[in-house]
Amino acid sequence: MSVLLLVRHGQASFGSDDYDALSEIGHEQARVLGRDLAARGVRPDLVVRGELRRHRETAAGILEGLGSGGAEIPVTIDAGWDEFDFDHVLKVHTPSEESRSVMASVGDLPLDRQRAVFQAFFEEATARWTDGSADHEYVEPFPAFTARVMGAMERVAETAGGTILVVSSGGPIALAVSHLLAGDASLWDRLNRVAVNTAVTKVISGRSGLHLSAFNAHTHLEHDRSLVTYR
Template identity: 55%
Template sequence: MGRLLLVRHGQASFGADDYDALSELGGEQARVLGKSFAERGLRPDLVLCGSLRRHQGTVGGILDGLGGPAVPVHTDPGWDEFDFQHVVEVHRPAYRDRAYLAAELAGSEQPGRAFQEIFEAATGRWCSGEFDTEYAESFPGFRQRIAGALERAGELLRQHRDIVAVSSGGPIALAVATLTAGRDADPATLATVWAALNRVAVNTGVTKLVSGRRGLWMSTYNEHTHLESDPRLLTYR
């Protein structure tokens, strides 16, 4: 019985010119997770990761914390996050001016919450199915991409017992929504489950999928006990 551990990347550089780079805290979160794996005797046979810098930086931190012999790493862009900046900008074209968005958030008493409200409104429009042609990648397209990444990972589990896949909150939440709601779930139900799961995703949270005779099924979602000894390490964006 193989295990696929889906790991959300460490904290990215929210508000910086290059969001895709891990923050200093994000690198620490990744190293703490790797050390936690080592303490539990968990050494993956293979590491998968998306092509984004925050994914690759998280892999580096995990392997640093894990120590020991090298673990092979394979990049699969299927695990990349959807382009949330594009989704936000289609929702409100004024946000194409990053300075305008930054100024609006800076004027809020709680910038993080203000951005979350913008994000949820934008992704709600994206998921609705009413405006698919306006997006470079529609929500159905995203759904198909993640289904492909899951299928490829499932095939690899026939050769490896434990695989770690470093991705983002969106793909991990959609993978779990697909497995729990069912591959034939109607789009509205799937989008609702996905949004609820994505909202609570923790940086370096670990979701365990188990491979059995009937395929992949979810065992745990967003586990993050490796962060709980230091509240400073617990972040959502």
């Protein structure tokens, strides 16, 4: 039996020149998670991460937080856990008239409001991406994204027993959980919407297959509400 801990990356640098770099909060979220795991006696036997910078920096922060011995835990890279190219999905999408009006003035808004406006536009664009009506317009259509993520899930489930910590993104984790709960991607958008940075989703892998134990757990952050972020 294996225990899979699927971790969403720490907060990225929304609104900066390089979104993929973790923010200061993101780095702290990762270290806090590592310290929390260490305090509970949870030491991963293996870390698997996507190949994005925010995955790499989150994994490094978790290992730092784990303290003594953290640097000795092997880390492997599997690009199957990478997030979909949301920049491309947004660019392909033609926004509604209301969205165009709001997006035109988004730069004048406070950062928190910018995040809310972006989230609304993001959900509008991903709804089109997932409905299958324009698959030919996307470099990675939603079915291809699904196949990629579920392939990564199968690979990590086949890994020898122990505790395997996977550092990924909200999209792949929400998709994996939707398939575990519903057998398809029907819950993806609702699960992705509530994903917290460095939240932990626990999956048990045994003889009878994969079973969800916990989704989006983030009690390690709740001592400081400023650490609870969604984007």
